[in-house]
Amino acid sequence: xxxxxxxxxxxxxxxxxxxxxxxxxxxxxxxxxxxxxxxxxxxxxxxxxxxxxxxxxxxxxxxxxxxxxxxxxxxxxxxxxxxxxxxxxxxxxxxxxxxxxxxxxxxxx
Amino acid sequence: xxxxxxxxxxxxxxxxxxxxxxxxxxxxxxxxxxxxxxxxxxxxxxxxxxxxxxxxxxxxxxxxxxxxxxxxxxxxxxxxxxxxxxxxxxxxxxxxxxxxxxxxxxxxxxxxxxxxxxxxxxxxxxxxxxxxxxxxxxxxxxxxxxxx
Numbered sequence: 001x002x003x004x005x006x007x008x009x010x011x012x013x014x015x016x017x018x019x020x021x022x023x024x025x026x027x028x029x030x031x032x033x034x035x036x037x038x039x040x041x042x043x044x045x046x047x048x049x050x051x052x053x054x055x056x057x058x059x060x061x062x063x064x065x066x067x068x069x070x071x072x073x074x075x076x077x078x079x080x081x082x083x084x085x086x087x088x089x090x091x092x093x094x095x096x097x098x099x100x101x102x103x104x105x106x107x108x109x
Numbered sequence: 110x111x112x113x114x115x116x117x118x119x120x121x122x123x124x125x126x127x128x129x130x131x132x133x134x135x136x137x138x139x140x141x142x143x144x145x146x147x148x149x150x151x152x153x154x155x156x157x158x159x160x161x162x163x164x165x166x167x168x169x170x171x172x173x174x175x176x177x178x179x180x181x182x183x184x185x186x187x188x189x190x191x192x193x194x195x196x197x198x199x200x201x202x203x204x205x206x207x208x209x210x211x212x213x214x215x216x217x218x219x220x221x222x223x224x225x226x227x228x229x230x231x232x233x234x235x236x237x238x239x240x241x242x243x244x245x246x247x248x249x250x251x252x253x254x255x256x257x
Contacts, residue, residue, distance in 0.1 A: 026165050027119045056126065058161045059219040087154040094158075094226040095219070 001028035002053070003035055013045035021053030024061030024088075032061070036068040045077050052083025057091055080107045111183040117172045117196065122164055125181060129153075129160050129192070136185035140247055155227040156190060156245050162220035163194045163241050171198025171239060180238075191244045200235035 002021040007014055016039050024032060039047060049065065051057075069079045084092055092108065113128055115121045133153040160181075167179045180195040206221050224231050230244040 023123070025119075025122065025161065026169065027122065056157065056161070058158070058165060059223055060165065062219055087157055090151070090154040090227070091158055091223060094223060 001031050003032070005035070005039070007044070010045070014042060015046045015048070016042070016044045017048040017050060019050040019053060023056040024051075024054050024064070025056060025058040026060040029060040029064045033064045033067070036064065040068065040071055040075070043075055043077070046080065047072060047077065048080045048082060050083050051081060051088055052085065054083075054088050055086065057088040062091065062095065078107070084108060111185070113181040113183070114178060115181075117168045117177040117179045117198070119165070119168055122161065122168075125160065125164050126157055128181070129157055129183070132183045132185045132190060132192075133157075136187070136190045136247055139185065139187040152190070152245065152247060156192070156243075159224040159227040159231075159243050159245075160192055160194070162224050163192075163243065166201075166220055166241075167194060167196045167198060170201060171196045173199065187247065189244055189246045191242065194241040194243075195236075195238045197237045198239065200237075200239050201233075 001024065004019040004021075005016065006019075007016045009015075018035065018039065020032065022028065036047075047068070049068075054061075065081070072079050081092070111128065111132055113125065115124060130153055133156055137152065164179065164181075167177075171177070175198075177196060177198050182193040182195070184191045206218070208222060224243065227245075228243045229246050230242070232242045234240045234242075
């Protein structure tokens, strides 16, 4: 799993973008979880997960995203997910109910 | 029938995914005839999602990190693709697996949910060997009928 992180400072605070590339599954989820831990430590106001380079995701990968979203919510921060296509799009479409229940849930772009 | 037998290790997951992709391409070509695209996006994406979860379950739950083998049988036709995932690990009763409370932001337990949603039929027969059977009809948009 390749990851590229960038950040910019806004009037609201720090906005971080994390681009993932490869397969986000049970084998790579710990690596991504660690990267998200580091990001959360800086208490960003918003995290954008760019999944345009993710070809495959499984429930372990979704679990990392859900966990990160839950902790961002505790910080009153936002999560945006961009670049969903192919198999990851299918999985997130099936999990729509999970996002629908959240009024301020991750924004899927 | 396509038959695959391999160690129950996440290191072999990509091999499984590639074979499943090939089987979906085969099913699509049987349906569409020669000259059809090599892959059928929605079919392949749904079947890959379900089989990936099934393989994870065998590695992480049935064998719980111990050594073991998993066999995968694939039957592809113009009408459907049927996959059986067979293992000799610890059985589990899918009827005792509750649907995740998605509103509570679960971080685990979504594998079976994804399988149910992506396939038309999912059944499980405890063993040994344990046999998880998944079926996807081709050309239908029906959703999963659940585990029985």
